[in-house]
Amino acid sequence: AQSVTQLDSQVPVFEEAPVELRCNYSSSVSVYLFWYVQYPNQGLQLLLKYLSGSTLVKGINGFEAEFNKSQTSFHLRKPSVHISDTAEYFCAVTPSLTGTASKLTFGTGTRLQVTL
Amino acid sequence: KAGVTQTPRYLIKTRGQQVTLSCSPISGHRSVSWYQQTPGQGLQFLFEYFSETQRNKGNFPGRFSGRQFSNSRSEMNVSTLELGDSALYLCASSLDAGTGYNEQFFGPGTRLTVL
Numbered sequence: 001a002q003s004v005t006q007l008d009s010q011v012p013v014f015e016e017a018p019v020e021l022r023c024n025y026s027s028s029v030s031v032y033l034f035w036y037v038q039y040p041n042q043g044l045q046l047l048l049k050y051l052s053g054s055t056l057v058k059g060i061n062g063f064e065a066e067f068n069k070s071q072t073s074f075h076l077r078k079p080s081v082h083i084s085d086t087a088e089y090f091c092a093v094t095p096s097l098t099g100t101a102s103k104l105t106f107g108t109g110t111r112l113q114v115t116l
Numbered sequence: 117k118a119g120v121t122q123t124p125r126y127l128i129k130t131r132g133q134q135v136t137l138s139c140s141p142i143s144g145h146r147s148v149s150w151y152q153q154t155p156g157q158g159l160q161f162l163f164e165y166f167s168e169t170q171r172n173k174g175n176f177p178g179r180f181s182g183r184q185f186s187n188s189r190s191e192m193n194v195s196t197l198e199l200g201d202s203a204l205y206l207c208a209s210s211l212d213a214g215t216g217y218n219e220q221f222f223g224p225g226t227r228l229t230v231l
Binding site for chain 2: 042044045046051092105106107108
């Protein structure tokens with residue numbers, strides 16, 4: 001079984017400041033890793049994913065994440081946030097053995113609040 | 117190409133009733149997964165359907181069931197509703213061509229309130 005821990009439930013940050021949202025996972029098998037964003041009254045949108053290869057992955061809207069296997073972490077970063085980045089962010093994993101991502105295990109989410 | 121659509125968007129039911137939610141995947145997508153999102157339990161996987169067969173199942177009681185039709189549209193049903201079933205129910209579809217990674221695309225969800 002897999003589990004995901006998002007260490008911060010809320011992260012307040014000023015506009016144009018950098019931000020890091022932390023994610024740690026636990027799994028006995030190899031996994032794919034994801035970050036999703038959820039805006040109010042909407043579904044989930046994929047920000048970025050790690051499947052294999054380079055441990056630094058870049059996603060949409062200027063976000064990037066780094067996979068650290070030894071620390072079982074997949075932290076999300078953005079060098080300069082915008083008001084429009086205010087949303088809920090979810091880290092998720094799924095076993096890579098199946099070759100699909102049909103059964104995602106999610107963290108509890110981090111609310112990113114960007115203010116002027 | 118149209119995204120994943122879910123109907124209805126909002127629903128209010130009373131305890132003991134049953135409810136059916138519908139999900140239309142992106143055209144050509146064959147896999148449909150359902151998730152429940154609540155403030156207390158977060159996002160939890162309910163089940164996945166592929167080619168009209170349940171392929172994966174989460175840890176939910178038998179009151180939660182689903183099915184998939186030949187056109188890949190899916191429905192989920194919750195019988196004997198409880199207050200704790202109040203949640204946002206999300207549907208996701210993927211192409212699932214059989215090889216490699218297939219991204220899941222999420223719908224906007226159905227907000228179910230049980231009174």
